Amino acid sequence: MLSREDNELLTRTGPGTPMGELLRRYWMPVVQSSELPPGGKVKRVQILCERLIAYRSPSGTAGLVAEFCPHRGASLYFGRNEEGGMRCPYHGWKFRQDGQCVDMPSEPAESSFAAKVRTTAYPCAEAGGIVFAYMGPGAPPPLPEFEFMRYPLNHVFTSKRVQDCNWFQAMEGGIDSSHISFLHAPIRHDAADITTDMDRVSFGVGAAVATGDRAPRFDVVDTDYGALIGARRNEPDGRWHWRVTQYCLPFWTMPPAGQGEKVIQSHIWVPMDDTHVVNWMVTWHTERPLTPEEIQLHVEGKGAHVCDYAPETPEPYGDVRTAANRDNDYFMDWDVHRTTMYCGIPGFGVQDQAVQESQGGPGGIVDRSVERLGTSDTAIIHVRKLLMTAARALREKGTPAPGVDRPASFCVRSTSIVLPPGAPWADAVQPLVAPRPNQSLTPA
Ligand code: FES
Numbered sequence: 130m131l132s133r134e135d136n137e138l139l140t141r142t143g144p145g146t147p148m149g150e151l152l153r154r155y156w157m158p159v160v161q162s163s164e165l166p167p168g169g170k171v172k173r174v175q176i177l178c179e180r181l182i183a184y185r186s187p188s189g190t191a192g193l194v195a196e197f198c199p200h201r202g203a204s205l206y207f208g209r210n211e212e213g214g215m216r217c218p219y220h221g222w223k224f225r226q227d228g229q230c231v232d233m234p235s236e237p238a239e240s241s242f243a244a245k246v247r248t249t250a251y252p253c254a255e256a257g258g259i260v261f262a263y264m265g266p267g268a269p270p271p272l273p274e275f276e277f278m279r280y281p282l283n284h285v286f287t288s289k290r291v292q293d294c295n296w297f298q299a300m301e302g303g304i305d306s307s308h309i310s311f312l313h314a315p316i317r318h319d320a321a322d323i324t325t326d327m328d329r330v331s332f333g334v335g336a337a338v339a340t341g342d343r344a345p346r347f348d349v350v351d352t353d354y355g356a357l358i359g360a361r362r363n364e365p366d367g368r369w370h371w372r373v374t375q376y377c378l379p380f381w382t383m384p385p386a387g388q389g390e391k392v393i394q395s396h397i398w399v400p401m402d403d404t405h406v407v408n409w410m411v412t413w414h415t416e417r418p419l420t421p422e423e424i425q426l427h428v429e430g431k432g433a434h435v436c437d438y439a440p441e442t443p444e445p446y447g448d449v450r451t452a453a454n455r456d457n458d459y460f461m462d463w464d465v466h467r468t469t470m471y472c473g474i475p476g477f478g479v480q481d482q483a484v485q486e487s488q489g490g491p492g493g494i495v496d497r498s499v500e501r502l503g504t505s506d507t508a509i510i511h512v513r514k515l516l517m518t519a520a521r522a523l524r525e526k527g528t529p530a531p532g533v534d535r536p537a538s539f540c541v542r543s544t545s546i547v548l549p550p551g552a553p554w555a556d557a558v559q560p561l562v563a564p565r566p567n568q569s570l571t572p573a
């Protein structure tokens with residue numbers, strides 16, 4: 130339970146808000162690199178309540194500029210993607226990638242007005258097939274060095290989708306290791322209903338569900354990059370089954386991989402505005418390219434990726450709105466619900482989306498002043514405090530955002546491990562969750 134004031138602090142991300150200012154100190158995923166052809170079609174996006182246009186110049190550098198022209202507000206979506214900058218379609222003003230107006234053909238040739246006009250533009254960088262932007266003040270920090278960024282792109286599968294809810298309640302689902310025993314589980318916890326697909330693409334859910342223990346005990350360890358979250362279930366033989374989630378500042382989560390699993394998955398929960406979030410998902414193989422069959426499982430929604438989209442709209446990220454949504458009850462199958470699965474919504478990713486969007490009703494922001502938290506919410510309480518503390522420290526004392534000066538520390542994995550009762554889990558998983566700089570790296 131939070132005060133209304135703290136709930137506002139956590140959930141509001143526009144310019145000038147404490148959380149919005151904190152988030153702007155980190156690199157923000159914008160679009161996949163493959164979405165931006167050089168000199169070609171641009172993308173409408175929205176990040177932290179700002180409407181923006183992502184584009185790639187004819188010579189290949191990615192740019193991110195305010196959607197609406199500083200002259201009289203026309204959308205640069207319809208503009209001309211030229212060498213040296215984006216040109217507004219209305220009167221031809223041209224803006225360099227750093228935002229400076231460099232040509233104003235609607236003004237007399239002797240005018241120096243262009244030199245006085247700037248638009249909002251953000252520096253971009255690319256890694257792991259993703260275009261990132263830095264929307265904060267001052268010089269950008271180094272990019273965080275996530276493991277997938279080291280590999281050839283054929284090791285990686287990335288998708289994204291819009292969810293109609295606040296970013297933080299969506300991200301809470303990413304560190305909530307407790308819900309898999311319910312939302313994603315079969316009704317009966319026996320092997321007959323725990324499918325191969327479920328384990329293959331879904332974070333060792335089957336093995337955890339098979340323990341029969343639905344009340345995991347949580348332990349959280351602070352790290353340079355965020356937090357390491359252990360959720361313990363008791364195996365029938367008395368050993369402890371730990372599912373280990375990574376939380377990486379400010380909005381990356383890695384749900385636990387199965388024991389010995391080489392496929393690692395992560396979500397990135399990027400606020401569009403305060404009632405919409407882009408739920409990115411990045412999956413990578415630590416040793417080899419993903420096979421077409423593995424990718425197909427994800428494309429078909431058998432894991433947590435959702436790639437079944439509604440027809441494109443002209444809204445920001447209007448090409449990644451899911452076909453299953455609130456208006457059609459997320460394709461709920463009541464027969465499956467009655468006979469087989471705890472929730473009859475098809476696909477783990479859509480199940481997550483349905484409950485996250487349902488929290489607190491259709492207003493988009495759950496009211497945490499009336500929630501009733503239990504011990505299974507330990508990790509969520511921890512991460513809320515971590516972010517609220519960092520946002521307040523930045524606002525009140527100018528304390529730098531945690532982790533931005535430790536980019537290498539972000540190279541971590543999630544895992545699962547079975548240990549004797551009482552064994553120190555955080556020490557035991559260290560070799561599994563922190564790959565050394567060149568471990569498992571396949572040459573490009
Ligand atoms: S509105 Fe953009 S140049 Fe006039």
Ligand SMILES: [Fe+2]
Binds near residue numbers: 302313477481
């Ligand atoms: Fe989930």
